[in-house]
Amino acid sequence: MVLGIQENLVYGIKLSSVGPGRITGSDVVHDPSGMDLAMKLHYLRGVYFFSSEAAQGLTIARMKEATFTWLNVHYRACGRFRRSESGRPYLKCNDCGVRFLEAQCDKTIEEWLEMDLSHQKLLASNQVIGPELFFSPLVLFQVTHFRCGGISLGLSWAHVLGDAFAASDFINGLGQIMSALEPNRLPNYTTSNTKFQKLENPPPPLSIKQVNPVGDHWITPINCKMETLSFPITATQLNNLQFKILGQNQIHQFPIFELISAIIWQCVAKVRGSEPKLVTICKNDPKERPRGECSNSQIISTVKADFSITDADPKKLATLLVKQAGNERSQIEEAMENDNGVADFVVYGANLTFVNWEDADFYGLEVKGHKPVYVHYNIQGVGDEGAVLLLPGPKDFGEGRGEGRVVNIILPEEEVFGLKSELRKNDLLLENELE
Numbered sequence: 192m193v194l195g196i197q198e199n200l201v202y203g204i205k206l207s208s209v210g211p212g213r214i215t216g217s218d219v220v221h222d223p224s225g226m227d228l229a230m231k232l233h234y235l236r237g238v239y240f241f242s243s244e245a246a247q248g249l250t251i252a253r254m255k256e257a258t259f260t261w262l263n264v265h266y267r268a269c270g271r272f273r274r275s276e277s278g279r280p281y282l283k284c285n286d287c288g289v290r291f292l293e294a295q296c297d298k299t300i301e302e303w304l305e306m307d308l309s310h311q312k313l314l315a316s317n318q319v320i321g322p323e324l325f326f327s328p329l330v331l332f333q334v335t336h337f338r339c340g341g342i343s344l345g346l347s348w349a350h351v352l353g354d355a356f357a358a359s360d361f362i363n364g365l366g367q368i369m370s371a372l373e374p375n376r377l378p379n380y381t382t383s384n385t386k387f388q389k390l391e392n393p394p395p396p397l398s399i400k401q402v403n404p405v406g407d408h409w410i411t412p413i414n415c416k417m418e419t420l421s422f423p424i425t426a427t428q429l430n431n432l433q434f435k436i437l438g439q440n441q442i443h444q445f446p447i448f449e450l451i452s453a454i455i456w457q458c459v460a461k462v463r464g465s466e467p468k469l470v471t472i473c474k475n476d477p478k479e480r481p482r483g484e485c486s487n488s489q490i491i492s493t494v495k496a497d498f499s500i501t502d503a504d505p506k507k508l509a510t511l512l513v514k515q516a517g518n519e520r521s522q523i524e525e526a527m528e529n530d531n532g533v534a535d536f537v538v539y540g541a542n543l544t545f546v547n548w549e550d551a552d553f554y555g556l557e558v559k560g561h562k563p564v565y566v567h568y569n570i571q572g573v574g575d576e577g578a579v580l581l582l583p584g585p586k587d588f589g590e591g592r593g594e595g596r597v598v599n600i601i602l603p604e605e606e607v608f609g610l611k612s613e614l615r616k617n618d619l620l621l622e623n624e625l626e
Contacts, residue, residue, distance in 0.1 A: 200296060200313055201296050201313040202295055203294060204292055208287075208289070208291065209255050209262070210269055210289075211263045211266055211269055212262070212263050213263055215266040215285075219285075221270065222282075223532070224486065228527055228532045231320070231351040232410060233350040233411070233539055233571070233572040233573075234570070235350055235568065235569075235571075236312070236347055236568065236569050237359075238343050238344070238345050238346075238567045239344045239346075239362075239563040239566050240300050240304070240342075240565045241344070241564065242300070242564055243340030245559075245562075245563075248561065249334075249344070253369055254291075254369065257365055257368040257369040258365065261374075262289070266284050267282060268352065269289060270283055270285060270286075271325050272327070272329075274324070277533070279532040279533055289328055289332065290318075290328045290331040291331075291333075293336075296337050297338050298338060299339035300339055300564070300565075303337065303343075304565060308421045308567075314335050315345030316345065316347040318331060318347060319408070319409055319410045319572075320408075321405075321408035321409050322407050331346075332346060332347075333345035344362075346358065350572075353486050354475075355568065356475055356488070356489070357488075359552050360552070363552060363555040363556050366555075366556040367557075369559075370557065370558055396519045397471075398471045398492065398493045398519050399526065399538050400541035401535065404535055410572065411537055411540075411573070413574065414575055415575060416604045417573060417604065418602065419601050420611070421597065422619075422620055423597050423598075426595050429447060429596070432451070432619075435618070436450060436506050445509045445510075447549070447596065448547045449512040449513050451598065452509075454505050454617050455579050457508060458613035458617060459610065461501050462609040463606065466500040466501060468495060469494070469495045469496075470494050470512075470542050470544065471538070471545070472493070472512065472516045472545050473490070473491050475489055475490070475548075476518075490516075490520065491519050492517050493516070494511055494515045537572075540573040540578050541576060542576050543577055544573075544576070544579070548580060548583070549582070551583065553568060553582065554566060554583065566585070567597075567599075573601045577602040579598065579600050579601075580600075581596055581597075582598075582599065583596065583597070598619070
């Protein structure tokens with residue numbers, strides 16, 4: 192099946208489906224937790240770029256063969272959503288499979304990475320769940336062949352299945368299958384993830400925002416066009432940033448994530464005028480994530496300032512982000528269960544949201560000794576308040592960049608130009624970037 196061509200950059204798209212190599216069983220269902228359902232309007236889009244040498248071991252036939260095997264144990268990824276009589280969504284594990292797209296591009300990978308970031312959406316499917324739940328896949332792969340012989344592997348992942356750390360484990364395990372290795376993280380489906388510590392009279396969570404009902408078309412309603420700004424931060428920049436904020440006496444060190452978030456929070460406040468004094472923080476909690484667990488297990492917390500953001504010392508903002516953040520997971524679960532999981536919420540972009548993916552193993556996808564030269568991840572379905580994502584940078588990022596980071600900022604389109612100016616003033620965005 193050849194889809195209609197809307198963009199000349201990526202063309203010749205072919206679509207197929209891949210299911211597990213064996214039948215999962217009859218009447219196998221999964222009841223998503225309240226946290227899972229709170230994330231159902233969000234989607235993760237990952238793109239992995241491989242050199243021509245690495246691509247020799249990434250043939251379409253080998254990928255599909257490995258997918259058959261991997262889906263035997265990762266059977267939830269093959270399911271389709273239904274609704275119970277009460278309206279609560281549940282996942283029917285009926286082996287309908289994942290989608291597989293193949294495409295061509297006349298650019299080289301090097302040329303592609305120098306282009307505007309908005310084109311990355313062409314390398315991973317932007318399909319969402321609905322409006323017909325029983326036809327909508329939760330996972331889609333897209334393999335794009337570049338003129339240089341390299342390829343990109345795009346992953347489209349419904350966030351209701353799990354967070355970015357679960358998505359990373361999923362595709363890394365697939366890579367191990369392709370390399371004829373035993374996956375070191377098998378999915379853990381043995382325990383229910385619907386349990387949570389029930390609180391008495393919990394305060395309403397500040398990190399989520401209820402939206403008008405979307406029915407069976409799971410897409411975030413937004414009131415403005417959103418744009419993504421992406422840029423690297425080198426190890427040298429990070430060192431200069433710490434010195435600028437903390438000075439020579441750096442006895443009280445701050446995590447990189449909180450330092451960068453503090454500066455960007457202040458930059459956004461200056462652009463908006465009306466300061467966002469309430470922000471959301473999302474980060475991994477390895478203590479609470481059992482090995483191989485495929486779920487939404489990240490910590491979601493809020494931080495509120497009672498002082499001017501634009502006039503504050505960035506060190507004061509970083510201190511607030513470190514010390515005040517508390518986990519709202521139980522409150523979110525409670526809010527979802529109060530409506531039996533039927534109500535629709537936004538998490539990313541309900542407030543200005545800072546997401547820490549520094550320790551996500553995005554570069555753990557290895558095929559026959561080859562790792563991706565670059566990995567890009569983004570979130571589809573961010574609300575109007577925007578989101579800031581902090582990702583690990585590639586190890587061969589250039590001189591002084593081995594321990595660098597990549598920042599993706601998703602904001603209303605009209606705010607991006609002003610934000611670039613503020614980022615340059617604070618030495619986060621270099622003068623030669625994003626002209």
